[in-house]
Amino acid sequence: MSQAALDRLSAQFGERILETSDAFGEHEATFAAKDWVEAARFLKDDDDLQMDHFIDLTAIDYPERASARFDVTLMVRSSVNSQRIRLRTQVKDAEKLGTLSDIWLGANWAEREVFDMFGIEFQDHPDLRRILLYEEFIGHPLRKDYPIDKAQPLVPYREVTDITKLPPFGIEEGQPFARIDWEARLAGGDHQVSPAIGVQQGQRRTLSDSEAAQQIQARIDARMAAEAASPADTAEEDSGE
Amino acid sequence: MGQLKVIGGGGEDVAVTTRLSDLLQWARKWSLFQYPFVTACCGMEFMATAAPRYDIARFGAEAPRFSPRQSDVLWVVGTISQRQGPVVRRIWEQMADPKWVIAFGTCASCGGFYDNYTTIPGVDKVIPVDVYIPGCPPRPEAVLDALMLLQEKIQANDRRPIVVPPKHVVENAPGRPKEDG
Numbered sequence: 001m002s003q004a005a006l007d008r009l010s011a012q013f014g015e016r017i018l019e020t021s022d023a024f025g026e027h028e029a030t031f032a033a034k035d036w037v038e039a040a041r042f043l044k045d046d047d048d049l050q051m052d053h054f055i056d057l058t059a060i061d062y063p064e065r066a067s068a069r070f071d072v073t074l075m076v077r078s079s080v081n082s083q084r085i086r087l088r089t090q091v092k093d094a095e096k097l098g099t100l101s102d103i104w105l106g107a108n109w110a111e112r113e114v115f116d117m118f119g120i121e122f123q124d125h126p127d128l129r130r131i132l133l134y135e136e137f138i139g140h141p142l143r144k145d146y147p148i149d150k151a152q153p154l155v156p157y158r159e160v161t162d163i164t165k166l167p168p169f170g171i172e173e174g175q176p177f178a179r180i181d182w183e184a185r186l187a188g189g190d191h192q193v194s195p196a197i198g199v200q201q202g203q204r205r206t207l208s209d210s211e212a213a214q215q216i217q218a219r220i221d222a223r224m225a226a227e228a229a230s231p232a233d234t235a236e237e238d239s240g241e
Numbered sequence: 242m243g244q245l246k247v248i249g250g251g252g253e254d255v256a257v258t259t260r261l262s263d264l265l266q267w268a269r270k271w272s273l274f275q276y277p278f279v280t281a282c283c284g285m286e287f288m289a290t291a292a293p294r295y296d297i298a299r300f301g302a303e304a305p306r307f308s309p310r311q312s313d314v315l316w317v318v319g320t321i322s323q324r325q326g327p328v329v330r331r332i333w334e335q336m337a338d339p340k341w342v343i344a345f346g347t348c349a350s351c352g353g354f355y356d357n358y359t360t361i362p363g364v365d366k367v368i369p370v371d372v373y374i375p376g377c378p379p380r381p382e383a384v385l386d387a388l389m390l391l392q393e394k395i396q397a398n399d400r401r402p403i404v405v406p407p408k409h410v411v412e413n414a415p416g417r418p419k420e421d422g
Contacts, residue, residue, distance in 0.1 A: 133359075134324050141358050148357045155326045157366045166365050168373070168404050169351065 002083035003027060008048050009085070013039065028073075028086040036072075036089050037098035043076055043085065044103050051076040051085065054104035057111060059091075059118045061144050069093045070120055074100065074107075091120055099125040117142035262398075269313070269339065270392040271301040276312035276336070278329060281319025283346040283378040290381040300388050309335040314391070317364045320348035320355060326367050333368040341395070343387055344370045347377045350404075365402070373404045382408070 006027040010017055019030040031039045043051040055075040062069060068090035077084045091097050099122040100107040111122045112131040119140035122128060130137065137152050157163050248256040279287060291297050291305075306312045309332045321329055333342065344364050347353040350373040352362030364370060371394060374387045387405045394403065 146358075151323055151358050151361075153323055153326060153361070153366075155330050155367050158369070163366060166363070166402070168402055 002081070002085065005049055005051075005078070005081075005083045005085045008046065009039070009043070012042060012046070026086060027084075028088055030088045030090075033089050033091055033095065033097055036087070037100065037103075039087060040074060040076075040100050041103055043087070048081075049078060049083070049085075050080045051078045051083075053077040053079050054100075054106040054110075055084075057100065057107055057114065059114045059120055059142075061118060061142065063144050068095075070118060072097060072114065072120065076104070093119075094121075096121045096123045098123050101125055116140070119143065263396075266396050266398060270395040273300070273302040273314045273341075273388075273391075274304050274306045274312050275302055275314045275316055276307070276309050276332065277305055277316045277318060278332060279316075279318040280321060280325065281346075281348060283318045283348070286378040286381060286384065287316065287318045287345060290384040295381040295385060297385070297388065300385070300392065302388055309333070310337060312336055313340060315340065315342045315368075316345055317342065317349040317368075317370075318345040320353065321361045321364050321367075322359050323361055324359075326361055329364060330367045341371045341391060342368055343391065344373045345384070345387075346379055347375060349373075350375065353377060370402055371400065373402065375404060375407075379405075 003022065006020060006022070006029060009029050010020065013029075013031075013035070016031065016035050017029050018032060021028040021030075029039070043049050053076060055077055057072070057074045060071040060073070062071065070091045070093070072089050072091055074087040075084070076087075089097070097120060099111060101111060101122075102124075108126065109131055111125055112127070112129060114120050115122065115125075115128055116130040116132050117140055129135075133141070134154060136154060139146055141148070160166065246258045248258060277284075277287060289295060291303065297303050302314070309315070313336075315333055315336060317329060333340070342364075344350045348355065348360070349364050350370075352360050356362070361367060372387045372391050374383055376383055379387075383405055386408070390403060390405060394400070
């Protein structure tokens with residue numbers, strides 16, 4: 001990062017820089033969304049800055065913030081001066097931001113990723129499609145109100161009973177599946193892990209009314225009772241045959 | 242082979258009888274053409290298994306066929322994302338019967354730690370699996386165990402899915418560093 005680059009930017013834009021920061025030695029300037037493209041172009045074209053290396057463009061979701069929901073950040077570097085700088089701007093939901101893809105070619109895919117993950121649209125982008133997810137996907141998963149385990153399968157799962165846990169796996173074994181009770185959590189529940197993991201780790205039962213937790217507990221109780229009754233038999237079973 | 246009966250004895254006048262189905266399964270289990278569907282880091286262990294040091298050719302399974310129509314075993318090696326679901330399903334559908342599927346590693350078996358919207362929590366959600374290999378990634382020994390398990394299953398004509406059981410590490414084995422205290 002470079003204080004010199006930030007000084008050059010301040011000298012050019014003055015009051016239009018809303019905020020600057022040098023936290024942890026990383027220099028950053030915050031612009032209004034309307035100045036976004038102009039500031040970026042200046043970083044690239046100015047003879048003192050020559051920020052020719054596009055590093056990344058990404059976004060951050062602040063769903064609780066009233067003024068503007070998203071922050072968009074741009075990280076660029078000058079291979080001539082070995083300087084780095086970060087730009088930041090705030091974007092409202094459904095507000096369009098100008099594209100930087102005609103300044104740095106690399107911004108093309110980065111902006112597509114931001115569109116894919118956050119749903120922020122870029123004005124005049126040449127090819128604004130999803131880049132990682134598929135066209136059929138509904139919603140934008142890095143928005144914090146998207147439930148992280150809400151999968152949208154492209155092929156229907158096989159039509160067998162108990163597809164969530166197929167034999168030889170037990171219900172309490174391995175990765176739990178579709179198991180976080182999101183409605184309970186959004187309603188204020190303090191349940192932070194899935195019931196299956198919680199029971200495995202001996203944590204307190206946070207979702208006492210969860211059907212999954214009760215099922216798992218019943219199964220574990222049954223198995224422990226069986227082990228207590230005949231330890232030799234269950235040991236043979238566990239060997240996998 | 243399942244039922245063997247030796248007729249005669251001594252010299253050259255020996256005949257062995259068995260059932261045709263057993264002979265067929267015996268031939269199948271020693272000639273497994275594989276389709277490696279490699280998507281992630283488990284592929285490195287798969288390559289190690291296939292290479293001369295572990296030598297999967299000992300089991301007659303060294304020949305990869307990059308056409309599903311010529312393959313017997315589908316190795317699902319690595320994380321399967323939701324986006325790849327239709328692809329792996331279609332490859333499995335293109336394979337001719339009889340066909341078997343091995344889920345290689347934790348991700349292919351149950352999604353691993355990708356407990357989120359991107360990943361199919363186990364390839365068994367879209368195609369049936371015969372043998373699951375646990376491990377992140379599994380060691381080549383576990384992979385060979387899985388292959389031998391599959392051979393036993395083929396010989397016994399047993400299609401129930403099975404997990405490769407864990408092996409206990411031998412204490413003070415040669416080459417293994419000794420622990421203090």
